[in-house]
Amino acid sequence: MSTDTKARPSRRAALLGDRPGSYAIARHVRMSPTKVRRVVDVVRGMDVTEALTTLRFAPQAAAEPVAKVVASAASNAETNDDLRVEDLFISQVFVDEGVTMRRIRPRAKGSASRILKRGSHITVVVEPKSALAQTKSKSKKSTKSEKEA
Numbered sequence: 001m002s003t004d005t006k007a008r009p010s011r012r013a014a015l016l017g018d019r020p021g022s023y024a025i026a027r028h029v030r031m032s033p034t035k036v037r038r039v040v041d042v043v044r045g046m047d048v049t050e051a052l053t054t055l056r057f058a059p060q061a062a063a064e065p066v067a068k069v070v071a072s073a074a075s076n077a078e079t080n081d082d083l084r085v086e087d088l089f090i091s092q093v094f095v096d097e098g099v100t101m102r103r104i105r106p107r108a109k110g111s112a113s114r115i116l117k118r119g120s121h122i123t124v125v126v127e128p129k130s131a132l133a134q135t136k137s138k139s140k141k142s143t144k145s146e147k148e149a
Helices: 011-015 033-043 048-056 063-081 129-148
Strands: 022-029 088-106 112-128
Touching (some): 011 022, 022 063, 022 088, 033 048, 033 088, 033 112, 048 088, 063 112, 112 129
């Protein structure tokens, strides 16, 4: 047990701060992070219902786990924070590299080559659209005060 007095900040505080919203994380998804990032880049910033519809018809295999995480984040927001799914948008979504399983493939003359089976962690943060409007108004106020100074 560590004697460290500084506590690590909670994941919610790191992702959302004091803003309303929720998040979901899918860990150890057996898919390469680069393949998942292609799908994630499409839905970043979309409304949740629009993103789920897009993911339902996306041809990539990574669309299924991403859709599950988006639906889970929306459900968490609805259950825990009493937010409506229609009012939510995807404010942050990112893919981190997970564990890599190493396998071998037999090669000529008794040697072997390594096969890397990569995994990923998918994180989705959803917020109400009103929070987006508030952050935009705050940034406008800050730019106005900077111009006056």
